[in-house]
Amino acid sequence: MKERKYIKDLKNHIGEEVIIAGWVDVRRDQGKMIFLDFRDMTGRVQGVILPSYLEALEVGKTLRNEFVVKVKGKVNERPERNKKADILNGELELEIISLEILAEAAPLPFDLSLSGYNLELTTELDNRSLALRQPKIQAIFKIEETVIDSFREFMKINNFFEFQAPSMVPATAEGGAEVFQIDYFGKKAFLSQSPQLYKQIVMSAFERCFSVNKVFRAEPSSTTRHLTEIVSLDAEMAFIDSWLDVRDMAENTVKHILKQVEVKNAEHIKLLNVELPVMIDKTPTLSLREVQQRIFEVYGRDVRGEKDTNAQDEREICEIIKKETNSDFVFIYGYPTKKKPFYVYPSKDEPEYNEGMDLICRGVEWLSGGRRINDYDQLNEHIKIWGMDPAKVKMFLEAFKYGVPPEGGFAFGAERITMQLLGLKNIREACMFPRDMNRIDERLSDEGY
Numbered sequence: 001m002k003e004r005k006y007i008k009d010l011k012n013h014i015g016e017e018v019i020i021a022g023w024v025d026v027r028r029d030q031g032k033m034i035f036l037d038f039r040d041m042t043g044r045v046q047g048v049i050l051p052s053y054l055e056a057l058e059v060g061k062t063l064r065n066e067f068v069v070k071v072k073g074k075v076n077e078r079p080e081r082n083k084k085a086d087i088l089n090g091e092l093e094l095e096i097i098s099l100e101i102l103a104e105a106a107p108l109p110f111d112l113s114l115s116g117y118n119l120e121l122t123t124e125l126d127n128r129s130l131a132l133r134q135p136k137i138q139a140i141f142k143i144e145e146t147v148i149d150s151f152r153e154f155m156k157i158n159n160f161f162e163f164q165a166p167s168m169v170p171a172t173a174e175g176g177a178e179v180f181q182i183d184y185f186g187k188k189a190f191l192s193q194s195p196q197l198y199k200q201i202v203m204s205a206f207e208r209c210f211s212v213n214k215v216f217r218a219e220p221s222s223t224t225r226h227l228t229e230i231v232s233l234d235a236e237m238a239f240i241d242s243w244l245d246v247r248d249m250a251e252n253t254v255k256h257i258l259k260q261v262e263v264k265n266a267e268h269i270k271l272l273n274v275e276l277p278v279m280i281d282k283t284p285t286l287s288l289r290e291v292q293q294r295i296f297e298v299y300g301r302d303v304r305g306e307k308d309t310n311a312q313d314e315r316e317i318c319e320i321i322k323k324e325t326n327s328d329f330v331f332i333y334g335y336p337t338k339k340k341p342f343y344v345y346p347s348k349d350e351p352e353y354n355e356g357m358d359l360i361c362r363g364v365e366w367l368s369g370g371r372r373i374n375d376y377d378q379l380n381e382h383i384k385i386w387g388m389d390p391a392k393v394k395m396f397l398e399a400f401k402y403g404v405p406p407e408g409g410f411a412f413g414a415e416r417i418t419m420q421l422l423g424l425k426n427i428r429e430a431c432m433f434p435r436d437m438n439r440i441d442e443r444l445s446d447e448g449y
Helices: 009-012 054-060 121-126 135-156 196-206 241-264 266-272 288-299 310-325 376-384 390-401 412-423
Strands: 017-031 032-040 045-047 068-077 093-102 183-185 187-191 208-216 227-239 285-287 329-333 357-362 364-372 407-413
Touching: 009 017, 009 093, 017 093, 032 054, 045 054, 045 285, 054 093, 135 241, 135 266, 135 412, 187 376, 196 208, 196 227, 196 407, 208 288, 227 241, 227 412, 241 266, 241 329, 241 357, 241 364, 241 407, 241 412, 266 310, 285 288, 288 310, 288 329, 310 329, 310 357, 329 390, 364 412, 376 390, 407 412
Parallel strands: 045 093, 285 329
Antiparallel strands: 017 032, 017 068, 032 045, 068 093, 183 187, 208 227, 227 407, 329 357, 357 364, 364 407
């Protein structure tokens, strides 16, 4: 429709006749007039059919919510007393001249309005194709779009090269997570858990690289924090002095994301009534042992000597840090070397601990990363210790055989970040089409969430 105007631009056409196209959001009959709210991808506007427009009135009487229409009307400025501040098009109204129905809609099975929508999550996902039209659900995914776009933007600003990692791999890079095995022309292959090995290969040629990839975890988990398929935001960088360079890049990336969401999604944040997490100038950084000691001192719960943090540990250290510094974020580093993947760099001072790190926000892990091993012989030694088959990571090892500088990187899940930013109770709310043990679009069992 070449002549069509977007609803957000109607303020630039006051006094003019325009054509818009979109959905009927609300219909209200008042005496001889019909009031209609229309929406398109840019916003909403109120229109009115006056008694003098007989043909338009006849069409208007047949409309229901979600009918798709083409509307010709005159953009009128509202009287001062009727203007609505801080609302898109609150200062104007569309005087409808004619209406054309482009597509009819069946009666809605549930209320999509802001005030009436109250589906519980399982039912919402069962009706995902329609529920996506609900304003608050759209706001979630508008914010997630900004998260992904701003990650990519910050990487580009800092000279990272974008590449796309494969989703089918001959071997697995990570320990501790189950993988999906697939039949690859009669051979065994796997769905990728992570682009880790590939981004290290690409880093060895391009120095700095990043990817936005789907990855797959076959963990038998139905928790509110896990999905089978996620969007992973990965970065890798060469010529670092220590893992602290990786931490600083990760911290600045998150700061950029938070700022962009605050600026670009102000209306969505207001609609969802959320408070974004606070990242102070320098995020507190504690070793795993320091975290465990602080939990013991403050809560009297002794987790000292544990090889990793659990969900309660992460909640409690975030509570401690928030009270002391007002930061919603904390970096944790220095995990036992043998509890992490083979490529994580052991500390020179304490080789039994590595230079890996996690970023925790409001009790949930956002990001993992750290320094990687860049020495070819050391990688081969770790592969033997970890009981891996070097033939299955031959291409990865080949890159490091021919000179790779000190390097490291990080990765985080777009859905997990969105969930935490918005205080959502279930990560499936932050995934447009979630996959888990119980669902691939349709439910695979009768279990709820």
